[in-house]
Amino acid sequence: MTTHTELGTPRDLTEIRQSISRRELIDKLFAIAGLLVLFFAILVLVALILQMAIRGWPRLSWQFFTAFPSSSPEEAGIFSAWVGTALVMLVTAVVAVPLGIASGIYLEEYARKNWLSGLIEINVTNLAGVPSIVYGLLALGFFSQTLKLGDSIATAGCTLALLVLPVVIVTTREALRAIPRSLREAAYALGASKWRMIWDHLLPYSSGGILTGVIIGLSRAIGETAPLITIGALTFIAFLPPAPLSGNFPYLSFEWLKAPFTVMPIQMFNWVSRPEEAFQVNAAAAGTVLVAMTLLMNGLAVYLRYRFRKGIKW
Amino acid sequence: MVEEVSQLNVTAVKPKAEVIDLDFYYGSTHVLKRVNLVVPDRQITALIGPSGCGKTTLLRCFNRLHDLYPDNHYNGEIVFDSAVNILSPKVDPIEVRMRIGMVFQRPNPFPKSIYENVAYGLRVQGERKTSVIDDKVERALKSAALWDEVKDRLKSPAYALSGGQQQRLCIARALATEPELILFDEPTSALDPIATSNIEELMAELKQQVTILIVTHSMQQAARLADYTAFMYLGEMVEFNRTLALFNSPLNKQTEDYVKGRFG
Numbered sequence: 017m018t019t020h021t022e023l024g025t026p027r028d029l030t031e032i033r034q035s036i037s038r039r040e041l042i043d044k045l046f047a048i049a050g051l052l053v054l055f056f057a058i059l060v061l062v063a064l065i066l067q068m069a070i071r072g073w074p075r076l077s078w079q080f081f082t083a084f085p086s087s088s089p090e091e092a093g094i095f096s097a098w099v100g101t102a103l104v105m106l107v108t109a110v111v112a113v114p115l116g117i118a119s120g121i122y123l124e125e126y127a128r129k130n131w132l133s134g135l136i137e138i139n140v141t142n143l144a145g146v147p148s149i150v151y152g153l154l155a156l157g158f159f160s161q162t163l164k165l166g167d168s169i170a171t172a173g174c175t176l177a178l179l180v181l182p183v184v185i186v187t188t189r190e191a192l193r194a195i196p197r198s199l200r201e202a203a204y205a206l207g208a209s210k211w212r213m214i215w216d217h218l219l220p221y222s223s224g225g226i227l228t229g230v231i232i233g234l235s236r237a238i239g240e241t242a243p244l245i246t247i248g249a250l251t252f253i254a255f256l257p258p259a260p261l262s263g264n265f266p267y268l269s270f271e272w273l274k275a276p277f278t279v280m281p282i283q284m285f286n287w288v289s290r291p292e293e294a295f296q297v298n299a300a301a302a303g304t305v306l307v308a309m310t311l312l313m314n315g316l317a318v319y320l321r322y323r324f325r326k327g328i329k330w
Numbered sequence: 331m332v333e334e335v336s337q338l339n340v341t342a343v344k345p346k347a348e349v350i351d352l353d354f355y356y357g358s359t360h361v362l363k364r365v366n367l368v369v370p371d372r373q374i375t376a377l378i379g380p381s382g383c384g385k386t387t388l389l390r391c392f393n394r395l396h397d398l399y400p401d402n403h404y405n406g407e408i409v410f411d412s413a414v415n416i417l418s419p420k421v422d423p424i425e426v427r428m429r430i431g432m433v434f435q436r437p438n439p440f441p442k443s444i445y446e447n448v449a450y451g452l453r454v455q456g457e458r459k460t461s462v463i464d465d466k467v468e469r470a471l472k473s474a475a476l477w478d479e480v481k482d483r484l485k486s487p488a489y490a491l492s493g494g495q496q497q498r499l500c501i502a503r504a505l506a507t508e509p510e511l512i513l514f515d516e517p518t519s520a521l522d523p524i525a526t527s528n529i530e531e532l533m534a535e536l537k538q539q540v541t542i543l544i545v546t547h548s549m550q551q552a553a554r555l556a557d558y559t560a561f562m563y564l565g566e567m568v569e570f571n572r573t574l575a576l577f578n579s580p581l582n583k584q585t586e587d588y589v590k591g592r593f594g
Contacts, residue, residue, distance in 0.1 A: 207428035
């Protein structure tokens with residue numbers, strides 16, 4: 017000890033060592049506590065999903081995916097529900113993605129920073145926290161009644177688009193903000209106009225982040241039930257919407273937009289509310305499919321983020 | 331000040347650009363105060379001075395980068411090619427930036443391929459012919475002394491290059507559109523000594539074809555490299571002269587103190 021005179025007297029050193037080991041102990045305790053909490057949260061989630069999957073497993077067959085709902089649980093399937101979900105999501109994405117990205121670009125790159133843009137910013141952020149049933153009421157009044165879209169796929173898609181929009185706007189802005197000023201200036205210094213700079217640089221560099229936001233938004237929308245019940249989604253649909261492709265000119269048909277529909281969570285909700293035990297199994301099976309869809313979408317988001325970020329760093 | 335500039339006999343140099351009574355404000359902060367400067371054609375002119383003296387601000391007036399941000403405004407003129415005041419609101423900043431290139435403090439290549447980085451300026455100017463672009467990219471990379479190092483991997487990402495190579499790539503990117511003036515904003519401050527000396531050699535060669543205006547925090551670099559040097563202090567142009575004259579026999583007391591290392 018005495019050889020380390022430059023570190024102070026030996027007594028000082030023991031004190032410092034005690035204090036260091038005390039801090040290290042706190043460090044370790046916190047790490048353990050954090051890990052335990054994390055495990056608990058994951059355990060609950062995994063247990064819930066597993067329990068549902070095990071319950072629904074016997075019903076998960078090809079027939080389940082290709083059968084319409086029926087009054088006998090063994091014959092009932094989720095055909096109209098997953099087709100409905102897919103079509104509603106398609107409309108949601110087509111409406112929310114361009115609107116959301118354009119709004120994000122405008123707010124981040126074009127809008128001057130003043131009280132108005134500040135107000136819009138606060139509102140957009142708060143929109144993400146509005147209960148989804150409120151969107152349902154708005155949609156019932158606006159899309160369904162005023163625009164006379166009725167209780168159709170178009171109404172549902174637009175309603176969920178409203179729900180997804182704030183998420184897309186906020187992630188677009190964050191992705192744009194992450195691009196350093198030096199890259200923007202490099203493009204401007206070569207004579208690029210603002211739009212050129214955004215199109216050639218900002219959008220490609222932020223596409224990973226934007227896509228992640230879009231998918232996370234959509235995977236929130238895919239499980240929404242309340243706003244769709246509000247606008248009058250049916251729980252028993254034993255037919256598919258008209259096909260989007262037709263045999264004669266102009267080959268594309270948009271009749272399906274006006275069709276009544278059901279979606280996965282509503283089908284589940286319907287089955288859960290039935291007294292027969294067998295329908296509960298159907299609900300668990302449909303739930304498993306829905307969770308699988310959501311996890312798949314989130315997985316895709318993670319993959320896309322990785323793919324797009326790989327070649328891009330600054 | 332006017333007397334000191336006249337010591338140089340400004341009329342004898344052929345100006346590429348001439349700064350006349352330039353004032354610049356960030357919001358209400360008066361950053362450049364009645365600055366006058368001549369940038370001689372096909373020479374290297376260095377701007378030196380302590381941090382915050384306004385040298386980078388002055389440099390960024392030349393390609394109107396200040397226009398990108400709100401609340402900046404200019405008074406005065408920068409006459410380019412004895413013909414046009416590039417600060418005039420009637421002049422499109424995009425046109426100015428197509429004629430005046432810039433190399434930044436830190437290498438800032440686009441996260442694209444080496445080829446695309448150099449080709450970008452050409453594409454912005456509307457060039458579509460692949461053969462023309464190929465040709466000009468090669469020429470720019472050769473002028474930037476980078477061709478031999480990258481000719482076999484033009485399609486690989488620019489970020490795979492070292493810092494010095496990235497900065498030479500940025501120079502090639504600026505050269506590709508054949509600008510008449512290139513602005514260098516402390517181009518070697520993020521580089522090691524070897525990369526720095528490569529860039530300095532390169533600039534010395536480039537002045538055959540293009541006028542160079544460089545901001546540097548290193549007096550040695552200005553002394554090594556520049557034909558003319560301007561010393562700025564607190565937003566004012568204190569002294570402008572041939573580099574040798576400015577360093578060896580400064581006319582102004584502040585200049586003398588700065589170049590002798592007494593402050594800054």
